Amino acid sequence: MDYTSRNILVMCILTFIEVMTFISSIDISFKKYHHDFRLEGYKCVPNETIFEIDNVDPVECGRLCYLNSICAKIFYQPNSHKCIGCGHQLSPTDNYETLPGSMSYTSEYETDCKHILESRRAVPNGLYEIGLWMSKKIITVFCDMNTEGGGWTVFHRRIDGTTDFYRNFSEYENGFGSPNGEFWLGLKYIQEIASQGTTEIRLEMTRENGEEGFETYKDFKLVNGADYTLFVQRHTASAPTDTEQTLHTNILSEAFSFASTAGWPFSTYDRDKDSDERRNYAVEHHGAWWYAVGSGVNLNGKYCRPGTRCNDGVSGLTGHYHFGFAKDESLKSSRMLIRRV
Incomplete structure (x- = not known):
């Protein structure tokens, strides 16, 4: 030719x-x-x-x-x-x-899982490549195409403790783990994906006995550049109360919800950004999070045997917990997902 x-x-x-x-x-x-x-x-x-x-x-x-x-x-x-x-x-x-x-x-690359769902119609859960809308970087993400209409980009997943989440700031900024297993996508990618427009966030937690709970916020973003300060608005929370796991609103405690530390930067053991200059809550809670004076949510904490109380005997709770959902009980699994509204 x-x-x-x-x-x-x-x-x-x-x-x-x-x-x-x-x-x-x-x-x-x-x-x-x-x-x-x-x-x-x-x-x-x-x-x-x-x-x-x-x-x-x-x-x-x-x-x-x-x-x-x-x-x-x-x-x-x-x-x-x-x-x-x-x-x-x-x-x-x-x-x-x-x-x-x-x-x-x-x-052309879609910019998030919602974009994939919009452009390809019916698609299954799984790994997809996206092109970030500002940096144009190509990354692999796990998309949930089923939950509440689908189109969710998953950025945190814990299921069995095989991946160590006690990491430094660079690792939390750039991501670690495997999207097919336990992983953290990376603060810089979460921030960019959420900056495309109004973005909702969903936190899902499962107890050792199989009970499930979740929190959703209709406006989530990470602001103030590399501080990755948490911003959320409009809270909905649910948890099961029967064997059919029917969800009822307003069961989760507001005082120990994800939004309780809104306005604070992301802290790791080597980058202390919490409110107390005398203490490092990332170290004390064996995790990495938006800590203020500690936090009622510690989904990046130490993965302990589900259903037990994880306490190092010195600083107190160090586990993978959500106090507003299951108090100080170590969780079996958790996910964090975002989606453009």
């Missing part, structure tokens, strides 16, 4: 995709693609391949990817008319298989 013909083909595919994007706007769904010259001559590896079809024209190839909710990239080989749809936006550092003569088209 000569250079002129190749350019015509590229324009045809891109024009089709733009037309489909316009038509789909009546469903409030948008997806844009661009020609990725860096990946010409390759195709995605088998475990990222959504479909691979021979004898397909380029317009049909674009349509197949557009209509597939988890297709984010296509590779098209003009000579053999082979169309390959891939499951996420592979970067040039990923592993590929060669496909001589192929062309690559990539959807």
Whole structure:
């Protein structure tokens, strides 16, 4: 295929995709693609391949990817008319298989899990790559697409104590752990994702006996630059009172809620920002949090045996707890999630 013909083909595919994007706007769904010259001559590896079809024209190839909710990239080989749809936006550092003569088209990165839900319609829970809206950095996040309508970006998860959360400030700023297991996304990423617009936050806690509780706030952000000062407004709290775990409002204690330390910077053992110059509450609570005079919530504290009281015998409570939900009982699991309103 000569250079002129190749350019015509590229324009045809891109024009089709733009037309489909316009038509789909009546469903409030948008997806844009661009020609990725860096990946010409390759195709995605088998475990990222959504479909691979021979004898397909380029317009049909674009349509197949557009209509597939988890297709984010296509590779098209003009000579053999082979169309390959891939499951996420592979970067040039990923592993590929060669496909001589192929062309690559990539959807633009969504900026959070709500954006993914809006642009791809029905999508499952799982790992996705997003492009942060200001820094343009590409990161992998875990998206909850089921809870309360979905579109939640999960930034904290604890389930079994396999990941140590007693970390320094740099680690809390940049993130640690595995999004498929226990992890903290990173303060700088949480701050940027939440800065796109009004953002709600949800805290979920589970006790050893299986009871669940949650808190939600309709306006969450981290302000004052690298201090990552907590700002939240409008509180709703719930906890179960029966075996069916029906949720009832206003069970959680306001005095020991997440919002009780709003207005305070984030503290770690090596960066003390709490209200008491004589004490370091991150050290005393064996955690990292928005401490004022301590905190009734310590979801980044030491993971102790669920259902027990975790106390070092010197400073008091050091565990993974939410006092407003389960008093000083060590929790079994917790999550923190954010979503644009």
